Amino acid sequence: MNAVEIDQVSKSFRLYHERNQTLKSAIMRRRRSVHEDFWALKDVSFDVPEGSTFALIGSNGSGKSTLLKCLAKIYWPTSGSIRYNGRMAAMLEVGSGFHHELSGRENIYLNGSILGMSKKEIDRKYDQIVDFSGVEQFIDQPVKNYSSGMYVRLGFSIAISVEPDILVVDEVLAVGDAEFQEKCLQKFRDFRDEGRTVILVSHSMEAVRDMCDHAAWLNKGHLMTVGDVDSTIEAYLGGKGAHGAA
Ligand SMILES: Nc1ncnc2c1ncn2[C@@H]1O[C@H](COP(=O)(O)OP(=O)(O)OP(=O)(O)O)[C@@H](O)[C@H]1O
Numbered sequence: 001m002n003a004v005e006i007d008q009v010s011k012s013f014r015l016y017h018e019r020n021q022t023l024k025s026a027i028m029r030r031r032r033s034v035h036e037d038f039w040a041l042k043d044v045s046f047d048v049p050e051g052s053t054f055a056l057i058g059s060n061g062s063g064k065s066t067l068l069k070c071l072a073k074i075y076w077p078t079s080g081s082i083r084y085n086g087r088m089a090a091m092l093e094v095g096s097g098f099h100h101e102l103s104g105r106e107n108i109y110l111n112g113s114i115l116g117m118s119k120k121e122i123d124r125k126y127d128q129i130v131d132f133s134g135v136e137q138f139i140d141q142p143v144k145n146y147s148s149g150m151y152v153r154l155g156f157s158i159a160i161s162v163e164p165d166i167l168v169v170d171e172v173l174a175v176g177d178a179e180f181q182e183k184c185l186q187k188f189r190d191f192r193d194e195g196r197t198v199i200l201v202s203h204s205m206e207a208v209r210d211m212c213d214h215a216a217w218l219n220k221g222h223l224m225t226v227g228d229v230d231s232t233i234e235a236y237l238g239g240k241g242a243h244g245a246a
Helices: 022-027 064-069 103-114 119-133 150-161 171-175 177-193 205-211 230-238
Strands: 002-017 036-049 053-057 078-085 090-091 168-169 196-200 216-220 220-229
Touching: 002 064, 002 119, 002 196, 036 064, 036 078, 036 216, 053 064, 053 177, 053 205, 053 230, 064 090, 064 196, 078 150, 078 220, 090 150, 103 119, 119 150, 150 171, 171 196, 171 220, 177 196, 177 205, 205 230, 216 230, 220 230
Parallel strands: 036 220, 053 196, 053 216, 090 168, 168 196
Antiparallel strands: 002 036, 002 078, 216 220
């Protein structure tokens, strides 16, 4: 059974070339805008098996974060579709979904409800969220005073407390210290044992080998290889030069 089925997903962005943004220049152009469509993802199709820990790998600008954002429903694919089997929670950019003026405590309720938890559910899980994050001493401080590591700790703790069937995480974990990374690794192992699926992006092939059993290699928006983690990393490392990747 597949946790996620990605079917011919493409995503384009408009790149505007008009540097002069004044009203006069807009009138002179007769409101025509000068842009080109840039395809960050092109016809990407693969399945993510249920219970797998799945990495997206590839060089800078290859489309990993764009695909992750499509998976997290932050972006809508320009064409193609994504099917999910189960509840998905995402933890992407540092502090996304947080309100900077609110305290850690208030953000747990805000972020938890954005992720689909009821107030009752958050009440029940509150201590466990704070415990895992390790920021209890600062929980009543506005999060704008948090360090980036503290943000990630709290955001990640909230995301996993949703007990999602599918967890989507960006490279944000790299911001956490060694102790927190070890905690996350253990959490991913628990997830796997419970049959849950984790999809993550990383540039560290060592971390990917450690954490993941499957991987997909993206290059310039195209899927190059997908399969077990070792052969995908091998193809990526061997093929980087051949495909002009950085
Ligand atoms: N909102 C956007 N508007 C225009 N172009 C974008 C936008 N988001 C991403 N892109 C472009 O899409 C391409 C893929 O970007 P993406 O962030 O998905 O790459 P990535 O593989 O995650 O890179 P990195 O490893 O550097 O994080 C890049 O060329 C980027 O400039």
